[in-house]
Amino acid sequence: MLLSAERSVLLLVDLQQRLMPVIHAGDSVVARAARLADAAALLDVPVLATEQYPDGLGPTVEALAGYPRATLAKTAFSAAADPGFQALLPAGTREIVIAGVETHVCVLQTALELLGSRHRVILAADASGSRDPADHQAAVERARQHGVEVVTSEMVLFEWLRDSRHPAFRQVQKLLK
Numbered sequence: 001m002l003l004s005a006e007r008s009v010l011l012l013v014d015l016q017q018r019l020m021p022v023i024h025a026g027d028s029v030v031a032r033a034a035r036l037a038d039a040a041a042l043l044d045v046p047v048l049a050t051e052q053y054p055d056g057l058g059p060t061v062e063a064l065a066g067y068p069r070a071t072l073a074k075t076a077f078s079a080a081a082d083p084g085f086q087a088l089l090p091a092g093t094r095e096i097v098i099a100g101v102e103t104h105v106c107v108l109q110t111a112l113e114l115l116g117s118r119h120r121v122i123l124a125a126d127a128s129g130s131r132d133p134a135d136h137q138a139a140v141e142r143a144r145q146h147g148v149e150v151v152t153s154e155m156v157l158f159e160w161l162r163d164s165r166h167p168a169f170r171q172v173q174k175l176l177k
Contacts, residue, residue, distance in 0.1 A: 003122065003151075003159035005043040009093045010036055012049040012068060013079060013100025013107050013128075017058035023101050023129045024136065030063050032127035032153045033099040035175050037067040039157045042168045046090050048072070050079045052106055077106045080113035095120045097156055099127035104139035111148045122149045124156055 015033055020026040040047050049060050049068035053075055059065065074082045089096075096119050100107050107128050114121045123143050130136040144150045157172055166172075 001120075002162070003095055003097070003156060005045050005160040007092065007094035008040075008045050008160065009089060009096050010040045010045055010047045011079070011096050011098045011100070011110070012037065012047065012060065012064055013098060013110055014050055014052045014057070014102070015061050015064050015100050016051055016054065017061055019052075019057050019101060020061055022131050024131060024133050025129060026101075029099075029101065029127060029129040030061055032124065034063050036097065036099055036124060036127055036153050036156060037064060038175050039160060039168075039172050041067065042171050043160050045160065046093075048088050050074055050082075050100075050106070050110075052077070078109035078113045079106070080110050080117070089119075093119065095122060097122045097124055097151075099124045099153070101128065102130040102135065103128045104130050104135040108139040108143055111143050112146055115147055120149070121147075122151055122156070124153050125150050126152045 037047050046069055047067040049071040051073050054073050070088050076082050079085050098111055111121050111123055125140050140150055
């Protein structure tokens with residue numbers, strides 16, 4: 001089943017200033033997450049963010065800070081475990097596309113907990129990362145084994161568009177260059 005921009009939310013998990021410098025290929029993770037956020041803005045897909053203990057890890061990185069319509073400060077590793085999380089989701093949300101760090105901790109725990117909800121859970125693997133690539137890979141494999149759909153950011157963009165005649169096609173296509 002293809003993703004739908006009308007039913008999706010983009011969730012940016014813990015892409016924070018003091019955490020990103022230690023993430024393997026962190027610049028690429030942020031760039032792919034920004035690509036998703038740019039496309040989400042063009043296609044009216046709501047963007048939400050979480051911040052793990054922001055007093056210690058700082059706010060969302062500057063490159064992504066302007067996108068979220070709401071940001072949830074949390075201490076639980078799973079955003080879905082926070083009592084305020086469900087209230088952040090817009091009515092009609094059916095698909096949650098997740099990007100963020102660390103894949104094997106907050107991203108994975110959020111994705112696995114969301115599987116029990118009424119939402120379809122999609123992990124943008126190339127827009128997620130961990131300090132150790134082995135942790136990232138193990139988390140992606142575990143997420144897939146439990147029913148999380150693993151995709152790339154480019155797959156999300158083209159599924160949200162569906163057709164090269166979409167009015168935003170050329171703008172989204174520029175994000176890929």
